[in-house]
Amino acid sequence: MSSQPPRTPPPPHEAAQRRDWPAYFDRMQGKPPRDTLLGALDAFAGSAPSEAPLAIDLGCGDGRDTTELLARGWRVWAQDSSDDALGRLRAREDCAAAESDGRLEIAHAAFENLRLPTGASLVNASFSLPFCPPAHFPALWSGIDTAIPPGGRFSGQLFGDRDGWATLEDRTHLARPQVMTLFDQYVLERFIEEDRPSAHAGEAHKHWHVFHIIARKRPLQGSA
Ligand SMILES: C[S@@+](CC[C@H](N)C(=O)[O-])C[C@H]1O[C@@H](n2cnc3c(N)ncnc32)[C@H](O)[C@@H]1O
Known part of the structure; x- marks a missing residue:
């Protein structure tokens, strides 16, 4: 009997x-919040x-x-198009409680033709916007920009044009100057450009080209 090593x-x-x-989500279960979210929340601290x-x-x-x-x-206001993702979200006790008392609204919706609510101070999009098909990204970004008020974050x-997935037709990948243009009305509080090969060999290898961003929309002239 041959004993095969367990497949990683x-x-x-x-x-x-x-x-x-x-x-x-099976592989990511139990992971902590994303660093970019934590940074944005810290940036709001003291000026809630x-x-x-x-x-x-x-x-x-x-x-x-x-x-x-x-x-x-x-x-x-938490949005996703995946039934599986939203099932897992609702299975979290804190989310179920928050949904029932109105602190959490769950939107089962795709990025394509998405309408965002008004009144938000923060738009968070962790590793999700690259999955918007390129034809829909300009409208999605316009909705995001409209939803963020002056002083909001x-x-x-966003994924860059040197990323290994940039050849996939259903993904949005942007060159650095295009990313800069998206944020021309913002102060970049964090802008980290990751541009490196993954440590994985074989089929799992991927080149990562990712922009990690925290940005604050410039206040209106004359306000703080
Ligand atoms: C890589 S996961 C990131 C999930 C989570 N934000 C995180 O940081 O772990 C990408 C998420 O984007 C969602 N997504 C992909 N394409 C989408 C689309 N066209 N409309 C809405 N959500 C989409 C997926 O369902 C998935 O939950």
Whole structure:
């Protein structure tokens, strides 16, 4: 009898490449909130926009960022197109409680033709916007920009044109100057450009070209 070594489970990005969200969330279970969200929340500290400010969490997935927002007293409009993701979000006790008392609204919707609510102070989009098909990205970004008031923030990631997935037709990848243009009305509080090969060999190898961003929309002239 030959004893094969146990196969190492594929890395989560392989599942994300195929949009296999159940496999992706199985692999990511228990992960902490994203660093860009934490940075944005810290940036608001001491200048909370209101007692229970509203955040939009785009492509919220299984809720790793939504739960942090709720724990910090934010109301959340959490959006995703995956049934599996939203099932996992609702299975979290804190999210179920927040949905029933109105602190959490869950939107089962795609990025394509998405309408965002008004009144948010933060739009968070962790590793989700690259999955918007390119033809729909300009309208999606316009909606995001409209939803963020002067003094409000964006946190999240955009993927660059040197990323290994840039050849996939259903993904949005932007060159650095295009990213800069999106944020010309913002102060970039964090702008990290990751441009490196992954440590994985073989099929799991991927080149990462990712912009990690926290940005504050410039206040209107004459206000603080
Ligand atoms: C890589 S996951 C990130 C999830 C979560 N934000 C996180 O940081 O773990 C990408 C998410 O985008 C969602 N997504 C992909 N394409 C989408 C689309 N066209 N409309 C809405 N959501 C989409 C997926 O369902 C998934 O939850």
